[in-house]
Amino acid sequence: MKSILAAGAAFLALAGAATAAPSHPQADAQALDLAKKAISLRSVRGPGNQTPQVAALYKAALLAGGFAPEDVTITPVEDTAYLIARWRGSDPALKPLVVSGHIDVVEAKPADWQRDPFTPVVENGYLYGRGATDMKLDGTIAIASLLELKREGYKPRRDIVIEFSGDEETTMKTGAIIAEKLANADLVLNIDGGGGTIDEKSGKPLYFTWQGAEKTYADYELTVTNPGGHSSAPRKDNAITRLAAALVRIGNYRFKPEVSPLTRSYFLSAARYEQPAIGAAMRAFAANPADPRAIATLAADPPTVGKIGTTCVATMVNGGHALNALPQRATANINCRIFPGHKPADIMAELKRAAADPAVAFKDVTEGSVANDASPIRPDFVAAATRAIGRAYPGVPIFPSQASGASDSMWFRYHHVPSYGASPVFMKQSDDFSHGLNERTPVAAIAPAVTYYLSLLCDLSD
Numbered sequence: 001m002k003s004i005l006a007a008g009a010a011f012l013a014l015a016g017a018a019t020a021a022p023s024h025p026q027a028d029a030q031a032l033d034l035a036k037k038a039i040s041l042r043s044v045r046g047p048g049n050q051t052p053q054v055a056a057l058y059k060a061a062l063l064a065g066g067f068a069p070e071d072v073t074i075t076p077v078e079d080t081a082y083l084i085a086r087w088r089g090s091d092p093a094l095k096p097l098v099v100s101g102h103i104d105v106v107e108a109k110p111a112d113w114q115r116d117p118f119t120p121v122v123e124n125g126y127l128y129g130r131g132a133t134d135m136k137l138d139g140t141i142a143i144a145s146l147l148e149l150k151r152e153g154y155k156p157r158r159d160i161v162i163e164f165s166g167d168e169e170t171t172m173k174t175g176a177i178i179a180e181k182l183a184n185a186d187l188v189l190n191i192d193g194g195g196g197t198i199d200e201k202s203g204k205p206l207y208f209t210w211q212g213a214e215k216t217y218a219d220y221e222l223t224v225t226n227p228g229g230h231s232s233a234p235r236k237d238n239a240i241t242r243l244a245a246a247l248v249r250i251g252n253y254r255f256k257p258e259v260s261p262l263t264r265s266y267f268l269s270a271a272r273y274e275q276p277a278i279g280a281a282m283r284a285f286a287a288n289p290a291d292p293r294a295i296a297t298l299a300a301d302p303p304t305v306g307k308i309g310t311t312c313v314a315t316m317v318n319g320g321h322a323l324n325a326l327p328q329r330a331t332a333n334i335n336c337r338i339f340p341g342h343k344p345a346d347i348m349a350e351l352k353r354a355a356a357d358p359a360v361a362f363k364d365v366t367e368g369s370v371a372n373d374a375s376p377i378r379p380d381f382v383a384a385a386t387r388a389i390g391r392a393y394p395g396v397p398i399f400p401s402q403a404s405g406a407s408d409s410m411w412f413r414y415h416h417v418p419s420y421g422a423s424p425v426f427m428k429q430s431d432d433f434s435h436g437l438n439e440r441t442p443v444a445a446i447a448p449a450v451t452y453y454l455s456l457l458c459d460l461s462d
Contacts, residue, residue, distance in 0.1 A: 065147030102168035145453035179411030193421020211421025213374030
């Protein structure tokens with residue numbers, strides 16, 4: 001009973017934040033219904049992948065809502081597929097506005113969940129199921145919002161393109177294909193990033209952040225080889241111990257902390273919502289990124305260590321070929337999340353210097369990732385997002401952020417197309433189970449998200 005009351009209080013607080021905004025019950029209901037149908041489809045890479053079926057579900061909704069059949073395409077790629085739909089504007093000379101998302105999800109084993117991950121359930125004000133947060137509900141809210149605009153008779157000046165990649169959670173091949181096809185876009189709204197935060201105690205919306213940058217993903221393979229021999233005659237030069245020593249040196253190495261205009265703005269704005277020690281360190285670091293006390297505090301905190309510079313960590317090791325033989329080969333993987341503005345080759349060179357052993361060979365084995373710089377802080381986007389949040393959540397602060405993970409924004413930025421994480425869904429940090437067990441999102445987030453999209457899409461496509 002206590003959890004039900006708490007969820008109800010959160011629902012009322014969140015819904016009350018948008019009371020000044022007009023309601024769109026048809027769009028709200030369609031978003032939830034479509035999300036349930038999408039969650040029931042197991043769009044996971046591998047045997048039985050139903051990502052193409054999710055694409056077909058979304059296509060059917062778009063066609064029923066007035067999109068022209070020739071403007072909605074589904075393209076198969078290996079065991080997955082991607083969807084691109086175009087709402088043609090009145091001025092074909094203008095570059096299109098792109099709404100970007102994905103329809104695949106991370107694997108979920110039913111035996112580990114309290115509820116079947118692919119059987120959508122609404123309980124205590126939450127939608128449960130794999131994809132409820134990442135990101136089938138986000139996608140269906142965007143679709144329902146576009147169809148609401150059509151019902152209201154809106155006519156965009158520039159084309160609005162909504163697209164969904166089919167393997168964002170794995171190889172990201174379809175995201176690369178889509179970005180190349182849409183490299184002439186004016187601006188991308190990536191609804192797989194950004195979002196709002198709800199206060200854990202009061203249930204009221206605290207702030208909204210949009211993502212203007214993300215760190216570059218990179219994997220480096222480290223290898224040490226050795227002639228090997230019989231384990232009864234050990235030698236000082238051992239491939240495993242030599243690699244282990246290099247990994248320890250890399251583990252103790254710290255890349256130079258740094259800030260950008262975007263992350264400085266984030267630290268100064270977000271500091272007030274953190275614990276006092278973290279907030280003070282954020283402000284000090286924004287003022288002086290060489291401040292040793294601020295660096296130590298932020299580096300020791302898992303949620304902030306990735307925000308202050310490049311991070312690299314050992315994620316896999318493998319060595320030896322027999323229990324009674326000296327190892328002939330030992331390998332390890334170092335995974336890096338690179339601060340915007342740095343090339344992966346330069347980071348690998350820095351890791352080589354940290355390893356301090358010429359016997360350790362380095363190789364870039366990154367797949368599905370390219371280096372990309374931060375998007376510019378475009379005044380038109382910031383103004384439109386600020387207005388949209390103001391209509392959905394009056395008085396809620398809005399500021400930029402940088403993502404530590406990778407998304408399809410990477411591919412658009414690689415083509416020099418500004419891309420911004422701009423999901424309007426608000427939730428508590430304690431409710432964020434993306435990629436984890438019992439994934440859920442508050443249903444009360446849907447209505448204000450529709451209000452947000454109606455404002456944002458009109459402003460940026462007019």
